[in-house]
Amino acid sequence: MSLLKVSGLGKSFGGVKAVDGIDFEIAAGELLALIGPNGAGKSTTFNMVNGQLRANAGSIRFDGHELVGLRPRQIWRLGVGRTFQIAETFASLTVVENVQMALLSADRKLFSMWRRAGDYRRADALALLEQVGMAGQADRPCSVLAYGDVKRVELAIAMANQPKLLLMDEPTAGMAPGERNELMALTKRLVVERGMAVLFTEHSMDVVFAHSDRVIVLARGRLIAEGTPLQIRDHPKVQEVYFGTGKTFEKAAKKEAA
Structure with missing residues (x-):
């Protein structure tokens, strides 16, 4: 089907x-x-x-x-998720924070100021990073990653909405x-x-x-x-x-x- x-x-x-x-x-x-x-x-x-x-x-x-x-x-x-030809991540945020931002958006809480993004569904974000082989770099800024690793993070972000x-x-x-x-x-x-x-x-x-x-x-x-x-x-x-x-x-x- x-x-x-x-x-x-x-x-x-x-x-x-x-x-x-x-x-x-x-x-x-x-x-x-x-x-x-x-x-x-x-x-x-x-x-x-x-x-x-x-x-x-x-x-x-x-x-x-x-x-x-x-x-x-x-x-x-x-x-329907999407990744782009040029990887789109927030370079100033850590790897796990990027995924947490995607989870906030998926849960329609992106603009809610009552909870810091760093506290939001961290375990779920780490689980997504584990799936793409990036859990070990979760607390590194995206700005220091190799390009191939940035693409993996982007994939984890795209998976946040299941x-x-x-x-x-x-x-x-x-x-x-x-x-x-x-x-x-x-x-x-x-x-x-x-x-x-x-x-x-x-x-x-x-x-x-x-x-x-x-x-x-x-x-x-x-x-x-x-x-x-x-x-x-x-x-x-x-x-x-x-x-x-x-x-x-x-x-x-x-x-x-x-």
């Missing part, structure tokens, strides 16, 4: 169709990669699911709710190959343990082929292919869109991993 079902989704900017009638679904416990060359419509699709952009056409059904027309905050409260669906925008951008695969292996483990779904955009084909369950491919706003990583890697239309008639995904992935 689908947790997220996108049907006939479209978005135009003036006379340009950035997304042109695409359909796809995600089930609970599934990690779905959304890929495509620059200008394919990935970010537009992603931002429509998140509510940052409103679709001109189509439907986005999530867990029985229509998302088209809802604001990002409303969608978040329904159980999302059923997690949207990850270029989750491994700026990371070394080893860090990329560690983060996505961690994400895959959380998907299995929590039974949630993940939709992620990604340029690193080694990450896509190693960690996704399925892949959908956009080009010029249209969905041109959908399937397992193996099916997508060998798909002639996808090869043509990305590389013309020369280079292959296998060669590109080996180059990235080098």
Whole structure:
């Protein structure tokens, strides 16, 4: 059964169709990669699911709710989390305080002044950090962390609302190959343990082929292919869109991993 079902989704900017009638679904416990060359419509699709952009056409059904027309905050409260291409944390706060702030927001107490954030659900915050391997650095300021560790903290923050669906925008951008695969292996483990779904955009084909369950491919706003990583890697239309008639995904992935 689908947790997220996108049907006939479209978005135009003036006379340009950035997304042109695409359909796809995600089930609970599934990690779905959304890929495509620059200008394919990935970010537009992603931002429509998140509510940052409103679709001109189509439907986005999530867990029985229509998302088209809802604001990002409303969608978040329904159980859709998000991480960003550039990790967003409060650098002046400690690791655990960042997660506590997310818990305050999830509990709708972010603007309540009756309790200090440092006292709020610390045990729950530490439990989330334990899941992402950051409990040992809980009391360090985020400003001194390595970038890969900041991305782990951001993941813990995104989990504070107990999302059923997690949207990850270029989750491994700026990371070394080893860090990329560690983060996505961690994400895959959380998907299995929590039974949630993940939709992620990604340029690193080694990450896509190693960690996704399925892949959908956009080009010029249209969905041109959908399937397992193996099916997508060998798909002639996808090869043509990305590389013309020369280079292959296998060669590109080996180059990235080098």
